[in-house]
Amino acid sequence: xxxxxxxxxxxxxxxxxxxxxxxxxxxxxxxxxxxxxxxxxxxxxxxxxxxxxxxxxxxxxxxxxxxxxxxxxxxxxxxxxxxxxxxxxxxxxxxxxxxxxxxxxxxxxxxxxxxxxxxxxxxxxxx
Amino acid sequence: xxxxxxxxxxxxxxxxxxxxxxxxxxxxxxxxxxxxxxxxxxxxxxxxxxxxxxxxxxxxxxxxxxxxxxxxxxxxxxxxxxxxxxxxxxxxxxxxxxxxxxxxxxxxxxxxxxxxxxxxxxxxxxxxxxxxxxxxxxxxxxxxxxxxxxxxxxxxxxxxxxxxx
Numbered sequence: 001x002x003x004x005x006x007x008x009x010x011x012x013x014x015x016x017x018x019x020x021x022x023x024x025x026x027x028x029x030x031x032x033x034x035x036x037x038x039x040x041x042x043x044x045x046x047x048x049x050x051x052x053x054x055x056x057x058x059x060x061x062x063x064x065x066x067x068x069x070x071x072x073x074x075x076x077x078x079x080x081x082x083x084x085x086x087x088x089x090x091x092x093x094x095x096x097x098x099x100x101x102x103x104x105x106x107x108x109x110x111x112x113x114x115x116x117x118x119x120x121x122x123x124x125x126x127x
Numbered sequence: 128x129x130x131x132x133x134x135x136x137x138x139x140x141x142x143x144x145x146x147x148x149x150x151x152x153x154x155x156x157x158x159x160x161x162x163x164x165x166x167x168x169x170x171x172x173x174x175x176x177x178x179x180x181x182x183x184x185x186x187x188x189x190x191x192x193x194x195x196x197x198x199x200x201x202x203x204x205x206x207x208x209x210x211x212x213x214x215x216x217x218x219x220x221x222x223x224x225x226x227x228x229x230x231x232x233x234x235x236x237x238x239x240x241x242x243x244x245x246x247x248x249x250x251x252x253x254x255x256x257x258x259x260x261x262x263x264x265x266x267x268x269x270x271x272x273x274x275x276x277x278x279x280x281x282x283x284x285x286x287x288x289x290x291x292x
Contacts, residue, residue: 051169052169053169053170054169054170054171055168055169055171055172056164056165056166056167056168056169056171056172057166057167057168058167058168058169058172058206059168059169059171090171
């Protein structure tokens with residue numbers, strides 16, 4: 001917000017609300033009943049199926065990308081368009097089954113900046 | 128004042144099959160619209176729109192349907208209406224389409240719009256008549272409802288109307 005009374009070398013502060021185009025989520029899939037671990041395409045299919053169940057065809061058409069996926073830890077980084085964050089998160093929360101076995105999506109981090117997902121103070125090991 | 132606000136969506140059922148008219152019932156139309164919302168917007172959309180969803184008025188002769196939903200979810204309903212493709216009734220399916228005529232906040236505004244719309248449609252029907260018999264039939268059927276002013280207007284049209292037999 002510019003203050004007009006101050007001289008030229010003034011301090012200017014711009015506040016942008018919800019200006020990011022994409023939102024990034026780091027999620028982990030938990031399979032307590034020991035189902036077969038999904039590969040990256042199967043994970044994408046599971047996410048899209050969750051969206052279709054909760055939000056219909058409009059939700060399934062949401063542009064969601066799996067940017068990174070580790071099959072060993074079942075951790076993935078998802079990218080979604082900002083307006084679809086609530087739909088994606090709610091769909092992941094309510095997805096309870098993968099191949100007829102129980103599953104759960106845990107959202108570890110979320111941020112409008114991908115670089116912010118690199119550091120996680122929750123997993124910081126303090127000596 | 129805090130109250131629940133509704134939106135009333137006035138639609139017309141378009142169908143090529145004339146037998147579809149007998150299939151237009153409020154339950155059939157309501158189920159068809161509900162299915163379309165469930166397909167388009169999923170469980171969340173179905174839950175949102177069906178809180179206060181009813182078919183308020185239905186006219187099988189003209190195919191006019193008045194649907195009600197909550198004000199906040201009217202866009203979900205309106206976006207799902209083009210996806211209604213079949214009407215099912217008495218074990219038969221007819222392909223049809225729903226065309227939105229008007230969205231209003233109260234039944235009264237929708238009724239006012241419908242009266243004006245029907246008047247314009249009557250004029251169009253009379254202009255598109257190809258047959259003197261049809262023309263007279265329409266004029267006779269609306270004779271009792273129209274006020275004299277409109278009847279005079281129709282007679283003036285009739286004088287300019289090329290009668291083809």
